[in-house]
Amino acid sequence: MKSTSFGHFKRLHFHFASKHTPNNRSRKIKILKKAAASSINTPLFTFSPSKSNSHKQKQKQLFGGDNLIVVFEEIKKIDIKITSTRVYIANMPPRRYAIGRADEAAHPDTMRAALAEFVSTLIFVFAGEGSILALDKISKATTTSPSDLVVIALAHALALFAAVASSINTSGGHVNPAVTFGALLGGRISVVRAIYYWIAQLLGAIVAALLLRFATNGMRPVGFYVASGVGEGHGLVLEIVMTFGLVYTVYATVIDPKRGSLGIVGPLAIGFIVGANILVGGPFDGASMNPARAFGPALVGWRWRNHWIYWVGPFIGAGLAALIYEYIVIPTEPPIHTHQPLAPEDY
Structure with missing residues (x-):
């Protein structure tokens, strides 16, 4: 994993092995979760693998957040079903005075x-x-x-x-x-x-x-x-x-x-x-x-x-x-x- 400073952000590049064995896939998910281990319900990004990608097609997805930008680079088709991986970042909400939404009480x-x-x-x-x-x-x-x-x-x-x-x-x-x-x-x-x-x-x-x-x-x-x-x-x-x-x-x-x-x-x-x-x-x-x-x-x-x-x-x-x-x-x-x-x- 490579990390470089970028203004107020930190850009993290995850480069994964070309062979996506179950252990490698599990390790990828653990890395992403570890990067956002301290969370307070602020969704950073959701990764949903695309089923239409060809075997050798390279897919890059960029997700922005308050403190973190993650580039996910898929080298080969994922062999097992991963519906979604939601990652949270420990980030207090920005300063905003509000009574609260009507649906917040029962959310x-x-x-x-x-x-x-x-x-x-x-x-x-x-x-x-x-x-x-x-x-x-x-x-x-x-x-x-x-x-x-x-x-x-x-x-x-x-x-x-x-x-x-x-x-x-x-x-x-x-x-x-x-x-x-x-x-x-x-x-x-x-x-x-x-x-x-x-x-x-x-x-x-x-x-x-x-x-x-x-x-x-x-x-x-x-x-x-x-x-x-x-x-x-x-x-x-x-x-x-x-x-x-x-x-x-x-x-x-x-x-x-x-x-x-x-x-x-x-x-x-x-x-x-x-x-x-x-x-x-x-x-x-x-x-x-x-x-x-x-x-x-x-x-x-x-x-x-x-x-x-x-x-x-x-x-x-x-x-x-x-x-x-x-x-x-x-x-x-x-x-x-x-x-x-x-x-x-x-x-």
Whole structure:
């Protein structure tokens, strides 16, 4: 496979062996899928073999996308039936403010994305809140020790890394109503899809808390609250600053159209920033940064003390990060081209 830079695009040339054995054909499909391994439901191209091609006819097909142009060169007739191969590219949609189409609410892609958000949020909340309950079960201590704080931060970081990585191909890997709000404010998601995401995230957090209460034989989820000696205003500022850092990282590693190969480490970077923020804010207000993460345990454990700051703070921080990144860091986006002619030397 040969790769050369071409303006804002990258041109990939796939030259295949002349003998199309089943293993070679399978390898071709795997190469194409690997090139678009990180997908979020943005179709790049569809390849449908033409049955009318002669045995030695050379067929070239060019497909344009936001970041990738692929030239498929068929040397000989394909012997087995391949109906179509749809390849997706990990590419956030361009900035566009919209309520959403009438058919979007019932579209299968929207349902799949909402399901991915539900499952990934369940995974994250179950592991995050579960680590706190596990420490309570082991130590029976009334205060959090430094080693306990490290364990909780690590559990949240690893769980969020896994949750984002497992859902980024389907929904974009928000796992957080504040991240969804930032994407909505930045024009990266429609209002209809944002509402679906919020419902799915809250339900995922509630189900995770219910599962924890059942699995731990009735242990009451701890949730979040401001520590003694810390005012609600201090906790609110902490949530704003920490969520700002989280959403800014999401924009830089997942949403920014100029991120390039940095998107590969996006889930890991997001997990790292959450773990680091818990080490900072955990002793003061628990470091939620996620309204769903706070809401599920609060509902199941019925703990509502200081709960409002875990909604207001993250939404303010997410909104500030989205607006700053959208209109200062990436004020304009490169134009989207759907076709780029081949240079003569490529024939």
